[in-house]
Amino acid sequence: MITSPAWKDKKYAVLGLARSGRATVEALLAAGADVLVWDDREEAREPYNGRCAIGDPLEADLTGYAGVIVSPGVPLNTHPIKPHADKFGVPVIGDVELFAQAREHLPAHKVVGITGTNGKSTTTALVHHILKTAGVPTTMGGNIGLPILEQEPLPEGGVYVLELSSYQIDLTYSLDCDVAVLLNITPDHLDRYDGDFAKYAASKCRLFEMQSTDHDAIFGSSTEAACRASLGLKQRVHVFDREAYEHPDHLVLRGPHNAENIGAADQVRRVLDIAEEVAFSAIDSFSGLPHRMERVAEISGVAYVNDSKGTNTAASAPALAAFDNIHWILGGLAKEPGLGECEAELPHVKAAYTIGKAGPDFAALLEGRVPVEQCETLDRAVTAAAAKAERGDTVLLSPACASFDQYTDFEKRGEHFRELVEALV
Template sequence: MITSPAWKDKKYAVLGLARSGRATVEALLAAGANVLVWDDRAEAREPFAGRCAIGDPLEADLTGYAGVVVSPGVPLNTHPIKPHADSFGVPVIGDIELFAQARANLPPHKVVGITGTNGKSTTTALVHHILKTAGVPTTMGGNIGLPILEQEPLPAGGVYVLELSSYQIDLTYSLDCYIAVLLNVTPDHLDRYDGDFEKYVAAKIRLFEMQEADGLKLIGTSDAASSAAYERFFESAQPVTRQEYPDQPDWPSLQGPHNRENVSAAILTAFWFDIPESSLDQALRTFPGLPHRMQRVAEISGVAYVNDSKGTNTAASAPALAAFDNIHWILGGLAKEPGLGECEAELPHVKAAYTIGKAGPQFATLLEGRVPVEQCETLDRAVASAAAKAEAGDTVLLSPACASFDQYADFEKRGDHFRELVEGLK
């Protein structure tokens, strides 16, 4: 567990007791803080009865509190906790900010922070894998893996690799990354930024603004917004490009043109840490990939079944479409934007489409006359129909280009259901 003596005897409120919230409470308690906790679910509050004050921070007098710690899922632009905390002059923060505060008392280490609309999970896991392969003490956290405060401190010389969503960056004010990475910025989550893309871009760029002067900035140049960020920070930045790598066919979990950007960022990071070329080559070959991101779950009668449930917008799904041919594309859910976006250019790879969820009819209309399309409504029907029509050499690809919340709790549940359905075909 990561704690800080700076929290001792201070008062904090923690709103939301899912995994990161629970880890935050335990770390604060271990440091000797006084904690007020709340979750709308009584069963989530119950383990803290007798150990913490129980109460809704929205109804509390927050005078003298050091912070209100919220889940990244709490929308600061609409949730009443922000103006309530502001009225007492209390910052609304996340567990990443607490980690930043705890760093002064950890063994000497470095932090790599990785953000971007797409590719940040793969890049975070890849950087972690490269460091681990080279024998560098490392762990990953933030928007991936275990909550960072739940993890044990690294020994001296360790590297914390953090995937950071814009929501998490919004909730930290002092995270100084040794290397900060911005892969790309395309429209996403705009409901959290009042529909203003520039506010979303500004949230991402704050990762650089928190760095000390000697911090390295790695910035993608594949889109207008990230390219503009590169120009702004030109003197302290290096460009992350989508250059071709002749050895990419030897990296089974890093296929597709989009992974060139992820690999470029990871290789630049590895160079900065003086990772030997032999270790880097081994890591690229052995990287296992991530669940729900272009994850090959089975091959049945010569047909590949690929789970890309993490493709939750059109920009995220386009690379998966580009990586395969003869695709039976399962798409739909809760659309984040109108149209097919970057998927338009990849339609020649699509042999047939099967739409699901709330956006299914909209996608069917967009695809009609361009590829054979079937409105299936549910994933069960889509998998069954695609499996019946696919031939040896084809790929059945779940890459919805949509959020999952119309039919599933999250993209993981959607991907797990796809895998279960495919297992049932064997």
Template sequence: MITSPAWKDKRYAVLGLARSGRATVEALLASGADVLVWDDRTEAREPFAGRCAIGDPLEADLTGYGGVVVSPGVPLNTHPIKPHADSIGVPVIGDIELFAQARGDLPPHKVVGITGTNGKSTTTALVHHILKEAGMPTAMGGNIGLPILEQDPLPEGGVYVLELSSYQIDLTYSLDCDVAVLLNITPDHLDRYDGDFGKYAASKSRLLGMQTRGHNSIARFTDARVLGQFAEGSVASILEDVLQNRGIAPSEQADWPSLQGPHNRENAAAAIEVCDILGIAPEQVRSGLKSYPGLAHRMERVAEVSGVAYVNDSKGTNTAASAPALAAFENIHWIVGGLAKEPGLGECEAELGHVKAAYTIGKAGPDFAALLDGRVPVEQCETLDHAVASAAKNAAPGDTVLLSPACASFDQYADFEKRGDHFRALVERLA
């Protein structure tokens, strides 16, 4: 695990004991910190009995604490922990901020931070894959994979590749990335930002603003204009220019089987620029693009049954995320619906020419059915079981059955992974 002498003999409160919270507690204890822990679930607190003080930080005197470490899932705009800690002058931070504080005691390394509304998981995993294939020591963490504090420190010359949500960026104040990537910004999670897109965009752009002179920033030209200038003295790259500047033709995308579609061209461009900045040779980058296996639940080709492809894009949890998946295939039997994040079809509307039929599920199913009626054949299925069965019955060889719900999953599933796993299990029964 990653530890730091900076935490020794200091007091911290940790609110939320899911995986990153548990990793945080272990790293703090191993560093010699005194830790107060709390989770509403009794079973989550039990492993720390006798090792930590246990109590709700809202009821504790936090005077002199080094910080309150909260899960990214804690809504800072509504949860009382933020005003409580602010009243005492104690910072509310996350595990990414602790990692930033530990960097000075780690072997010399670089950090790549990747954020954006859509594409950050794919881009993070792709950068990590290319670096690993090129023989560079690398670790992947943040909003993907293992909690960063749970991982072993990299040897000298290693690269930490971090996927960073806006929630995680809100909880760090000193993460100075050697390379920071802002892929895109579209409205999402606005409930956490009081319905204000400007606040959400400002949160994302803080990743660039924390950089110091000489470090590299990568963003789309359109987003850079919205956000204003990069951090003073940073070296800016414009995402739209990468392929041309790095000598990679757009036609080469045909050789990247897990990176199809216009959105993945942008994700690949970001990864190409990161790896170029880090000194990876062009042929090693090309090799990594070709061998990248893709992510589960993100345009994941599950199976081909009777000539019909079945694709799991359960991670498409808003219309902007689902539109690229619709653009990447033809003759689509589209399974759509769940808990809608915004009204309307959004960016999916422009891709309806790829849709042969639609099958609606979940709470937003009737709304999507009404929006699609008269434009594509629609069947209101309510459940994923019914939708997969109907799509399999109607699809012809050469068609694609695509689960890309354009909605959150919480009306019917614990998370998008459970929804995608259910889709995969249903498809396996067809084979």
């Protein structure tokens, strides 16, 4: 695990004992810190009896504490922990901030931080795959893979590749990325920012504000000008145009959004001095991530694609752009009204099948433009689409919505789609 002698004999509170919270507690204890832990679930607290103080930080006197560590899922704009900690002058931080504090005690390394509304996970995994192919010691963490503090430190010359959501950046104050990447910014998660898109965008941009001037910042051509103007960037700036990275023959990395992901990864490899031939060999062998334009099966000439990670219209539009003759399964818990960027891709849609809470609204928007069937549930939608799809068609789950009305997360929704498709064989 990753620890720091800087934590020794300091007091910390950890609120939430899911996986990242547990990893944080273990790292702090290993470093000799004094830790107060809390989770509303008694079974989550039980393993820490006798090892930590147990109590709700909201009811604790936090005088002298070095930090309160919370999960990125804790909404700082509404949760009472932030004002409570503020009364004692105690920062509310996340595990990525602890990693940032531990860096000076790790073997010499670099950190690549990747943020953006859409494409973060694929780009992070692709950069990691390129580095592995090049023989560079590397690991990935942050919003992907294992909690970063749970991982073993890399040897000298290693590269940590971190996917960073706006929530994680909000809890981070000293992460000076050697390479920071912003893919795109579109409206998302605005409930966490009081409905203010500017606040959400500013959260993403803080990744660059934390950078030293001799480090590297990478932007897509769509975001660079605005960020340069608002941030007064002094670090080395690299800009890529996704149109230069279209890869239409790649079975996984298809569509304009993946051109953006490839472009960002290529800029990272340039900064890290990875040979072009190595990088593009890695791109060709990249198998992608689950739930992101994942080709589940081909049955009787019909392709079934799981893009459950399409949780907003901006994320689903590129998937629609990547295929023709699409039987589109969409719906769930809408994050914004209307079809957004999906509107322009409707010529690719042969028929639509709506599910979830937003299903009736989507059906009304699509009526008269494409054949549409209100299915309510995913199992009905898959059955209906399979019955109507013909050889050469694609059945695409790309909901343009969050999953929480019917599933605990987008992974569970994608896994259910995969199970339903496998049952068709």
